[in-house]
Amino acid sequence: AQSVTQPDIHITVSEGASLELRCNYSYGATPYLFWYVQSPGQGLQLLLKYFSGDTLVQGIKGFEAEFKRSQSSFNLRKPSVHWSDAAEYFCAVGALGNQGGKLIFGQGTELSVKP
Amino acid sequence: EPEVTQTPSHQVTQMGQEVILRCVPISNHLYFYWYRQILGQKVEFLVSFYNNEISEKSEIFDDQFSVERPDGSNFTLKIRSTKLEDSAMYFCASSGGLAGGGEQFFGPGTRLTVL
Numbered sequence: 139a140q141s142v143t144q145p146d147i148h149i150t151v152s153e154g155a156s157l158e159l160r161c162n163y164s165y166g167a168t169p170y171l172f173w174y175v176q177s178p179g180q181g182l183q184l185l186l187k188y189f190s191g192d193t194l195v196q197g198i199k200g201f202e203a204e205f206k207r208s209q210s211s212f213n214l215r216k217p218s219v220h221w222s223d224a225a226e227y228f229c230a231v232g233a234l235g236n237q238g239g240k241l242i243f244g245q246g247t248e249l250s251v252k253p
Numbered sequence: 254e255p256e257v258t259q260t261p262s263h264q265v266t267q268m269g270q271e272v273i274l275r276c277v278p279i280s281n282h283l284y285f286y287w288y289r290q291i292l293g294q295k296v297e298f299l300v301s302f303y304n305n306e307i308s309e310k311s312e313i314f315d316d317q318f319s320v321e322r323p324d325g326s327n328f329t330l331k332i333r334s335t336k337l338e339d340s341a342m343y344f345c346a347s348s349g350g351l352a353g354g355g356e357q358f359f360g361p362g363t364r365l366t367v368l
Contacts, residue, residue: 172356180361181344181360182344182346183359184358187354187355187356189355228295228296232355232357234350234355239301240298240311241288241298241357242298243295243297244295245294245295246295
């Protein structure tokens with residue numbers, strides 16, 4: 139069955155520190171992988187996506203993620219966190235095809251940023 | 254920048270009442286989705302819609318739910334007889350499909366409270 143696991147429910151980092159949010163997926167075929175961010179009261183904004191090719195993908199707001207097939211992981215990283223990065227982060231795998239397809243989300247990781 | 258819009262932002266209803274949640278997807282998109290997020294839980298897929306019909310639905314999407322694209326711009330989710338457990342944030346999303354980049358663009362959500 140398709141699934142996404144985000145092992146960390148809540149992470150707190152200091153402003154300026156580096157960040158890594160973990161994501162593991164289970165999917166039978168080549169996955170389409172996404173990271174979304176949700177600020178309080180807002181919808182989901184796409185940070186980055188991986189479909190194929192270079193396993194290190196760059197996204198908006200200085201985020202990047204690395205696809206590791208052998209580990210079934212797609213971890214999100216940022217070298218220096220800003221206070222405005224405090225939000226909830228969702229990893230998702232897309233069961234995409236000619237009919238569009240659905241996204242399967244992880245539980246989410248809530249990021250808090252200490253001054 | 255084009256965006257998905259949803260109305261209302263918050264809907265309060267009595268158990269057993271019908272509600273209609275409205276969405277205006279991005280104009281040139283062909284694939285439309287509804288997801289929901291119960292407070293504190295993950296975002297869950299409800300239904301996808303393409304070419305004027307449902308392309309996939311989850312087990313959550315039972316007979317009390319229906320979707321419609323009544324004109325060229327709106328996409329609606331109807332819950333026929335609401336239950337307490339339908340209280341959640343409902344997100345609409347649209348996509349241009351794989352040819353359009355594959356990502357789904359989400360609206361800000363409608364918070365449904367069933368009393």
